[in-house]
Amino acid sequence: MGQEKYFYKTEDFWAMAIGGFLLLAAIMIFFSQMSAEHKSIVERHSKILEAESKLPFNTIAYYESEAEIEKQKLSSTPVGKFLKKLTAKPNNWTRNPAEAFYKPASENKADSINIVETAYQQALSAENAARVADFKHESLNKAVSSAISNWQERLKTQEKKLTKLKAGSFSIFYASSLFILFAILFGIGAWVQGTPFPNFVKGFVLVFLLALVSLFLAGQKNLHDLGIEYAVWAIVIGMLISNTIGTPAWAAGALKTEFYIKTGLVLMGAEVLINKILAIGLPGMFVAWVVTPIVLITTFWFGQKILKITSKSLNITISADMSVCGVSAAVATAAASKASREELTVAIGLSMVFTAIMMVLMPLFIKSVGMPEVLGGAWIGGTVDSSGAVVAAGAALGDKAMYVAATIKMIQNMLIGLVAFGVAVYFATKVEKNEGKPNIGLGEIWLRFPKFILGFIGASLLFSAIYALLGEHLAYTVIEEGALNSFTKNLRTWFFCLAFASIGLSTNFRELRQYFSGGKPLILYVCGQLLNMILTLAMAYLMFYIVFPEITEKI
Numbered sequence: 001m002g003q004e005k006y007f008y009k010t011e012d013f014w015a016m017a018i019g020g021f022l023l024l025a026a027i028m029i030f031f032s033q034m035s036a037e038h039k040s041i042v043e044r045h046s047k048i049l050e051a052e053s054k055l056p057f058n059t060i061a062y063y064e065s066e067a068e069i070e071k072q073k074l075s076s077t078p079v080g081k082f083l084k085k086l087t088a089k090p091n092n093w094t095r096n097p098a099e100a101f102y103k104p105a106s107e108n109k110a111d112s113i114n115i116v117e118t119a120y121q122q123a124l125s126a127e128n129a130a131r132v133a134d135f136k137h138e139s140l141n142k143a144v145s146s147a148i149s150n151w152q153e154r155l156k157t158q159e160k161k162l163t164k165l166k167a168g169s170f171s172i173f174y175a176s177s178l179f180i181l182f183a184i185l186f187g188i189g190a191w192v193q194g195t196p197f198p199n200f201v202k203g204f205v206l207v208f209l210l211a212l213v214s215l216f217l218a219g220q221k222n223l224h225d226l227g228i229e230y231a232v233w234a235i236v237i238g239m240l241i242s243n244t245i246g247t248p249a250w251a252a253g254a255l256k257t258e259f260y261i262k263t264g265l266v267l268m269g270a271e272v273l274i275n276k277i278l279a280i281g282l283p284g285m286f287v288a289w290v291v292t293p294i295v296l297i298t299t300f301w302f303g304q305k306i307l308k309i310t311s312k313s314l315n316i317t318i319s320a321d322m323s324v325c326g327v328s329a330a331v332a333t334a335a336a337s338k339a340s341r342e343e344l345t346v347a348i349g350l351s352m353v354f355t356a357i358m359m360v361l362m363p364l365f366i367k368s369v370g371m372p373e374v375l376g377g378a379w380i381g382g383t384v385d386s387s388g389a390v391v392a393a394g395a396a397l398g399d400k401a402m403y404v405a406a407t408i409k410m411i412q413n414m415l416i417g418l419v420a421f422g423v424a425v426y427f428a429t430k431v432e433k434n435e436g437k438p439n440i441g442l443g444e445i446w447l448r449f450p451k452f453i454l455g456f457i458g459a460s461l462l463f464s465a466i467y468a469l470l471g472e473h474l475a476y477t478v479i480e481e482g483a484l485n486s487f488t489k490n491l492r493t494w495f496f497c498l499a500f501a502s503i504g505l506s507t508n509f510r511e512l513r514q515y516f517s518g519g520k521p522l523i524l525y526v527c528g529q530l531l532n533m534i535l536t537l538a539m540a541y542l543m544f545y546i547v548f549p550e551i552t553e554k555i
Contacts, residue, residue, distance in 0.1 A: 007451075011259045014189030016455035019266025021185075022491060023459055026483035027466070029083070033074045034478055045069050046473045056135055057145040060120075060127055063152060069473050073481030080486045084169055086178055087490035090216040091168030092224075100216050103168030116158050119151040178494070179208050186259065195253045203254030210238060210501040211494065226360065229389065230493070231327075231500045232352055238504015247505045257341070257502040261331050262452040264495030265416075267488045268328070269459030272410045273467055280407045283543035283551055287382050288411040291535045295323040296419065299528035307520045312431050313339035314346065316423055318521055321347040322528045325413050326355065326385025327496075332416050332453060336424035337431075345507050348500075350525045351385045358529075359389040363396035374552050377401030378540035381408030383533050414460070417453040 007013050045065035052062040074080050090100040126144035133140050183201050190200040211234060217223065218230035241247060247255075296319050303315035317339045321330035327348050334344040362384065366376035380393045381404060394405030467475040544552045 009193055010451075011189075011193065011256070011262060012451040014192065015259060015262035015452040016266055016458075018185050018189060019263045019452075019455050019459070022267065023270055023462070023483075023488060026487045029079060030074050030478050030482035030486075033077045033079055033482070038072050038074070038477065039474065042069055042072050042474045042477055046471070049473070056141045058148065060123060060148060060151075063148070069477065070481075072477045074478055075481050075486035080482060083487045084490070085171065085174045086181075087487060087494065088169035088171075088174065089230075089490065089493060090212070090219045091170050092219045092221055094221045097216075097220075099168065100219050101170060101172060103170075105167040106165040116151070116154045119147075119154045123147040123151040175212065179204075182208065182494070182498075186254075186256065186263075189259065190253065190256060199250075199253035201254075203248075203251035205254075206248065206251045207254045207498055207501050207505070210234060210241075210505065211497040213237065214497055214501065215493075226356075228356060229386070230497050231386070232356060234497055234500035235349065235352060235504040235507075238501050239507050239509070240504075242505050242507055243509050251505065255502040255506050257344075257499050257506065258331060258335070260495045260502065261327065261499035264492045264499065265328055265331070266452060266455035266459055267492040267495070268413070269456035270463040270488055271484060271492075272413050272456075272460045274460070274464040275467055275472075280404065280411070280551075283540075283548045284378070284381075284404070284408045284411050286543045287378055287536060287540050288408050289415065291382060291532070291539050292323050292412060292415055295528060295532045295535060296320060298531060299323060299524065302527060303520070303524045307524055309520050309524065311339075311343060312427070313337040314343040314521065315524070316427075317343055317347045318350065318524055319528060320419055320423070321351045321385065322354075322525050323532055324415055324419055325409065326351045328413065329416050329419060332420040333423050336420045337427045341506065345503055346521055348503060350521060354525065354529060355385045355389045358384050359386075359393045363393050366397060372545075373398050373401040374404050374544055375537075375540055377404030378408055378544060379533070379537050381405035382412065382536035382540065383529070384409075417457050420453050 045068045048065040049062060049069075052059045052065070075084060091103045093099040093103075123144065126140070126147040130137065130140040130144045135141060183204050186204070187197050187200045191197045211230075214230045214233035214237060217233045218228070238247075299319040299322065300316050303309040303319065304312065309315045313334070316337050317330050317334045320333035321327070323329075324333075330344060330347045330351065333339070334347070339347075362380055363376070366379070371379075376397050377394050377400065380397075380401070381390055384390045384393055384405075390405050390409045391402055394402035463479060467479055470478060
């Protein structure tokens with residue numbers, strides 16, 4: 001009853017409060033930036049897209065209208081640029097580490113502009129010929145489709161070159177401002193929960209610096225291409241500190257792993273838009289919502305009955321981490337099952353290692369066997385744990401695979417709340433009852449339920465509703481290329497990195513040793529992931545190529 005009365009003193013409350021505040025601020029800021037001119041241009045070109053999409057192929061006018069809508073994105077407004085700089089990660093770099101912190105714009109030496117113009121004229125000529133024939137001549141249609149594709153490929157290549165010449169967004173001044181913002185928001189939350197504000201801020205200096213270093217190292221292109229992302233750097237460096245010189249006692253007040261990651265998950269809810277999920281339709285839902293529960297339950301049973309893992313909370317946390325969506329699901333499940341911090345660390349550590357491996361090896365295997373791009377994307381989306389790794393692995397196969405992989409991962413992410421609730425009910429009514437503890441009612445289930453999930457769901461519903469009200473193209477400029485890509489996505493990355501840094505600094509190998517007894521957690525993860533990969537591949541093939549081939553053709 002006490003916990004219920006003082007809910008405002010819990011991590012879940014403050015995760016939702018901070019996440020909700022930032023999301024509402026993003027909505028108000030970017031809606032205030034939407035002018036009548038923006039709206040008029042987007043609506044005009046949306047009509048052109050609708051008309052041109054009825055032709056046998058995407059015309060030049062279609063792509064030009066897409067480009068005009070792209071130019072209206074609110075991340076390009078002065079306010080959008082400011083927020084992007086404020087929340088920017090260190091710039092990507094290859095040879096010169098200084099570029100991560102200061103990267104001036106280079107001269108425009110792109111030599112492909114003439115090539116793009118030539119390709120455009122060829123496409124225009126081919127389209128005019130097809131238009132004269134009223135688009136009824138199949139060979140002319142194929143010729144113009146090929147010419148337009150060539151023009152678009154060269155245009156994208158040129159845009160990538162120009163992007164590399166742009167100045168980096170990151171600066172020490174803005175990073176310092178971001179530190180102050182984070183220290184105030186999380187410091188107030190920590191203070192209400194019982195940690196003195198000065199104690200939190202003092203320790204937060206170390207946590208923030210470690211997160212900054214991790215993002216800096218993750219920006220190194222060659223290492224990033226190997227799948228070594230910021231999460232790995234933050235955990236590994238943090239562990240090196242905690243297991244050598246030791247984490248300073250004055251930093252303890254800021255090691256708020258779950259506080260940071262729960263707040264990030266509330267922000268992540270805004271990215272799980274229902275309209276995107278519906279675009280993939282039933283095939284993606286079957287891949288994510290049928291396979292995942294089967295793997296979760298089977299893996300938990302395997303851990304208990306075959307491996308005889310003593311800790312049920314460790315078992316279910318690893319099972320959810322591996323079958324649902326990695327760290328996010330692990331945190332929610334750990335809270336629902338009352339897993340210890342060490343058990344959560346074991347689950348996250350396993351996830352990080354195998355995510356890096358799968359992110360590199362799966363695209364190579366898919367290409368080597370000639371697997372279709374949509375099938376490969378669906379397989380990656382349903383098995384690789386981290387959303388970032390899913391996008392990277394999908395992109396290695398192509399844009400279509402990346403789209404399918406990312407969407408299936410978003411569909412899978414929606415299970416976080418349902419899984420957390422189911423685990424809370426199961427552990428409260430079955431596990432603890434079998435352990436001889438008193439009967440537990442609905443009140444205890446509610447107390448145990450990770451309530452920050454309600455913030456995740458609320459954010460998803462709110463942003464999905466706004467997206468539906470604005471329409472696809474206007475929502476793209478305001479929500480996707482405004483509130484999300486300019487502000488909240490970057491914040492989410494920072495929050496997750498703060499959490500991983502806290503995990504590393506809080507982890508002592510001697511404390512973890514008992515949880516790896518007999519190698520059971522590793523065996524559990526490997527066997528569960530193998531089952532997950534087999535079932536996901538089979539379900540993806542069945543749904544995308546046997547049951548719903550017409551949906552696959554439209555992707």
